[in-house]
Amino acid sequence: MENSAEILIIGAGVIGASAALALARAGHDVVVIERNSGVGDGSTGSSAGIIRVHASDEQSVAMAADAVAVWNDWAGFLDAGPDEHLARFVRCGSLILDAGNGFTDRAAESMRAAVVPFEAWTLAEMAERLPYLDFRRFGPPVPIDDEAFWSEPTEYLPGALYTEQSGYVGDPTLAAVNLMDAARRAGADVRLSTEVARLELRAGRVVGVALADGRRLSAAAVLVAAGPHSDALLRSVGATSDFRIATRRIREELVHVPAPPGIETALDGVHLVDGDLNLNFRPEHGNAFLGGSNGDLPEEQTVVEDPDRFDRRVSAANWERTTLRLARRIPDLGIPRARTGVVGLYDAAEDWLPIYDRTCVEGLFVAMATSGTQFKTSPVVGELLRHVIESELEGRDHTTVPFVAPTSGRSYATEQFSRLREPRVGQARG
Ligand SMILES: Cc1cc2nc3c(=O)[nH]c(=O)nc-3n(C[C@H](O)[C@H](O)[C@H](O)COP(=O)(O)OP(=O)(O)OC[C@H]3O[C@@H](n4cnc5c(N)ncnc54)[C@H](O)[C@@H]3O)c2cc1C
Known part of the structure; x- marks a missing residue:
């Protein structure tokens, strides 16, 4: 040896x-x-x-x-x-929408306990700071072939948490x-x-x-x-x-979606945690968004038995689901034609x-x-x-x-x- x-x-x-x-x-x-x-x-x-x-x-x-x-x-x-040549941390802030599922309450309590600063935004503040987002309540999240997905919302989300110190490494x-x-x-x-x-x-x-x-x-x-x-x-x-x-291995897809005209993600972009539509997005270079699911619908997860054998292409089903959900939150988005993104594996504990x-x-x-x-x-x-x-x-x-x-x-x-x-x-x- x-x-x-x-x-x-x-x-x-x-x-x-x-x-x-x-x-x-x-x-x-x-x-x-x-x-x-x-x-x-x-x-x-x-x-x-x-x-x-x-x-x-x-x-x-x-x-x-x-x-x-x-x-x-x-x-x-x-x-x-x-x-x-070093990786760069880009600060864009995280907006965690109050989807009515208790998550923002738990997150706020945890941040208070850890003495980590955050802001609680009202609907009016959200609309003023991020006018390109539609803050109506679309959820709770459902599959896109469910009629409820297409129904017109009748109310607005009550607010969100905002952490200005959050961001991403591209x-x-x-x-x-x-x-x-x-x-x-x-x-x-x-x-x-x-x-x-x-x-x-x-x-x-x-x-x-x-x-x-x-x-x-x-x-x-x-x-x-x-x-x-x-x-x-x-x-x-x-x-x-x-x-x-x-533990289990879960196949996870991220989609890359160009921003609509008039939005500069480098300036206006935010990391959006959207439990109301089961979305999680951040700004991406090239004036785009990168993101995928928030993990709130277990039936949309794919468990992989062999980590050497999984499809590394973004699937049509996920692409459609994610871009349609995003288009609800960003009404000007439109549906891009090129299906691009990244696929990887989560090594996930229960x-x-x-x-x-x-x-x-x-x-x-x-x-x-x-x-x-x-x-x-x-x-x-x-x-x-x-x-x-x-x-x-x-x-x-x-x-x-x-x-x-x-x-x-x-x-x-x-x-x-x-x-x-x-x-x-x-x-x-x-
Ligand atoms: C799609 C996706 C999105 C994510 N987004 C985020 C995010 O936004 N924020 C965040 O904090 N985290 C995110 N994560 C999670 C984060 O990326 C992982 O937690 C982290 O990268 C895990 O790093 P690791 O070193 O444990 O694993 P890996 O990066 O997988 O490294 C393990 C290495 O071990 C090597 N290896 C395996 N078997 C052998 C062997 N037999 N001999 C020698 N080498 C071996 C592999 O080749 C690999 O390079 C995301 C993960 C995925 C998949």
Whole structure:
């Protein structure tokens, strides 16, 4: 067995890259193994890159707010050189419509608890600030072939929450590349076009990995950050046997729709969270909108059994559904002819919270079930994973000591990210 590393990370998505950076900076000997030829080409590459602070629980809000501070100082966080090509955080604000389903109340309560600022807008304020949107109540969301979808609304939405600090990163792959370049500068060894075939165990502990090319690498600890492939890797050695949280892979489509004449999305655009029409959109360069469903209609979700086999084209059905819903909210939109967008996989937990934890196998750690929400928090998640791995390697149960985010000094209880938690009730994808 080739002697490889103290800590071996499987996967060079935004989470593996962030963990590599935090661990390498802390002085660990880190090797990252990635089967693709580039960094950030898995689910990270299809991410909408939305960085929003609202969520249905306090810790998710707090971590997002801590991450926003990092995205605002990306070059400083990375200690990047003056010529480095860096991902850019664009602040556009998030407008979370009050769809009458209780979500805005929960989000407001969570933001208050996390001491994260937000505004409550009245209908008059919404109409004045975003005059191109029709704020009539179309919901609750129904399929577009339901007659109710086409009926004329008789009332208006009562209001919305607005978080001016939210925004997006238009090139999520570049953000992962930036993190990994910083990890390399801190000493991490990144091996691309190298696939892990299986985890190697001896006497109940992980001792390394076997590669698809037949080589074997040893490691004192292995972090599985393989996105939608994590479950299969862990399951094959029985490492999910004590999980209380079920996970699944969900195919997610984002559509790219040109803005109608008269709207400059770079100036007038907002990240719209629309539980009334089951939409979630943000401005996209080229004067367009990028977005998809809000996840509120489970019957519109497609579960994928094999993460290597799914259709990467935007489907006619989804395109029609999403653009028609968007056209209700933006009456001048029209229906564009070209069907363009992005398709990727969510590695989703049943309660839409990630799993950042050890496993029942000694030395084997996991960062999975990022549930369509963890691009935004990734710079903080790397440090959280460092906390989990360092504590456990030193023989301490990481859950007994809170994680303190180095960038903010804020404390987090790690129980929320445990594989052993009871699924959170009432948690929304948001
Ligand atoms: C369509 C879509 C929209 C999203 N929008 C948002 C958003 O707006 N905001 C937000 O915060 N989050 C969003 N997300 C979620 C976010 O993108 C993910 O949570 C995040 O990118 C997950 O990163 P990861 O590193 O865990 O996984 P990945 O990026 O999938 O990385 C895992 C890596 O592991 C590699 N790998 C797998 N198996 C092996 C193996 N056997 N050997 C070696 N390498 C292996 C893969 O090639 C891959 O590069 C979205 C996700 C999708 C799919």
